[in-house]
Amino acid sequence: MSNLRKLVLQSFKKLHRTRIKVFEGDEKALTAARIKINDEYRKNKHVKDEVAIKAMVKFGEDVERELKTQVIQAREIKPGVYEARITEETLKLDNIPYNENAVIEDETTGPRPCCQDKAQTNELSK
Structure with a gap:
């Protein structure tokens, strides 16, 4: 397996693992994120240019970092009162x-x- 292909697969798997962690318990968000990730990788699978592939892998890493640090889940536990799930990686x-x-x-x-x-x-x- 070429090194570039390995990088792409690692990026793909890492995004899915992050998606599962960030949207835990939210089936609608989990499904939407899975579809979006799969669509984006499928849409670009024909790309052969090494520089373009590396740029897309970098973009995937940036998206993964944003999901980990910027996205939180909040749910209403009673009218007007919300509980936020903040992780160690969440930017505070x-x-x-x-x-x-x-x-x-x-x-x-x-x-x-x-x-x-x-x-x-x-x-x-x-």
């Missing part, structure tokens, strides 16, 4: 409260301070 950011003084009302030019700057600085320092 600091909740920064609104600061009305963050935007200066003067005539200075250049970039203005933003509450997101603090969040990005905190994330980089971890």
